[in-house]
Amino acid sequence: MEVPAGRDAAIAEIVQAVREGEHWRVSVLLDRFVVDADLPALMALRKALADAVSERGGP
Numbered sequence: 001m002e003v004p005a006g007r008d009a010a011i012a013e014i015v016q017a018v019r020e021g022e023h024w025r026v027s028v029l030l031d032r033f034v035v036d037a038d039l040p041a042l043m044a045l046r047k048a049l050a051d052a053v054s055e056r057g058g059p
Contacts, residue, residue, distance in 0.1 A: 003044040007037070011048050018052055 003011070010033050017025040033045065 003042055004038065004041055007033075007041040007044065011041075011045050014045065015048050015052050018049065019048075 010029070014026060016027045016035060029039055034042070037045070
């Protein structure tokens with residue numbers, strides 16, 4: 001699946017906020033992201049978050 005242009009930057013910003021533990025910021029960024037996200041963008045976000053969790057040694 002191809003991520004629509006501009007969505008990769010939003011995904012990177014969400015993942016960075018997760019890594020930094022800024023939960024309030026994650027919530028705001030997710031709210032903005034899902035307003036106009038399509039399936040490829042949501043799947044890309046899911047993969048990026050799963051990768052970030054595995055890098056931290058999470059479940």
